[in-house]
Amino acid sequence: MEAPAPRLQRLERLHSGVQWTVLLLISLLFAGALEMAHLPAALLIGPMLAAIIAGANGATVRVPRLGFWGAQAVVGCLVASSISPDIVSTFVDDWPLFTGVVVATLAASSFLGWFISRFEPLRGPTAVWGSAPGGATAMVLMAGAFGADARLVAFMQYMRVIMVSIAAAFIARLWVDTSGVEGPVHIWFPAIDWVAFGSMIAIAVVGAYLGHLLRLPSPYFLGAVILGSVLHLGLGAPLQIPEWLLAASYVLIGWAIGLNFTSSILRHAVRALPQIVGSIVALMAFCGGLAMLISYELGVDPLTAYLATSPGGLDSVAIIAAASDSVDISFVMALQSARLLFVLALGPSLARLVSRWTKP
16 A cells, blocks of 8 residues: 655644744745746745645645635726737737737647646646646636636746747847846835826726626636726726735735645646646747847847747837837737737637647
């Protein structure tokens, strides 16, 4: 008879208040370290890593459902607010190119997802959702509604965000010195524009409710995205999302994902690490090839082409693009935003289609 695995679960013996305190302290430590390293999504990845450690060691606390739903709606408003008329006009001017690049990237990521899903320990829709290019938080929030393991999808998505961001920063140094470039200054408690802030809250609440009513997948997130996009882009509705609210939303989402990890699922993720890293490197190489083709055929600046086709790490890409006078930042953001919208619109159907092929 196989001997039982050693028990690491000790946090379950502590009072829930102590568990939350431990989780908060570790989250601050990790998020601070990631911020100092200038890695993207530190306020989400740091708390998620802390929660993974807590969950794998038997933590019993969980994020209240209302808090998790509200955090999803706030992130949905963030996605909606990122779509500007300038980006839309740039896409319209070069839509055949953007569409071709996005479709090629989606096809490559879907193939990689299908390929690694054929082997243990990753099987089924989890590998497909984890391989989706861009919109990491959106993919994690929607994956569970389509039968994927959101924990492993998060592991794959944020591993890619980190790798892509580091690679983009390294390659950018070949063209421009970014050593003195810092990210945008975060004003944690800005003056509140009550019209813009109120419209954001209304869109989050009403969008989440409509998403639930219409039974959308990941209803609170997608409902806010759809309603926010229509009102913001179509009617010019202002949206203000203060840094403190966005940070709190990221933390809640990171905790909600990480606390569902157990020691067994963590071992499962580590066993899949070679496949995950291999698929990420392959997708980055494919996108690099697209960048070379765009640069050669259309005369686009090589760094502009690379940053535009980079599969994820949107925050870091935007910072690097802003650091160089030679980079066409509108081109970069238009292609990145177009891919995000394509992934949001086509991701569920594409993942379901590819997942059918993975069944034995």
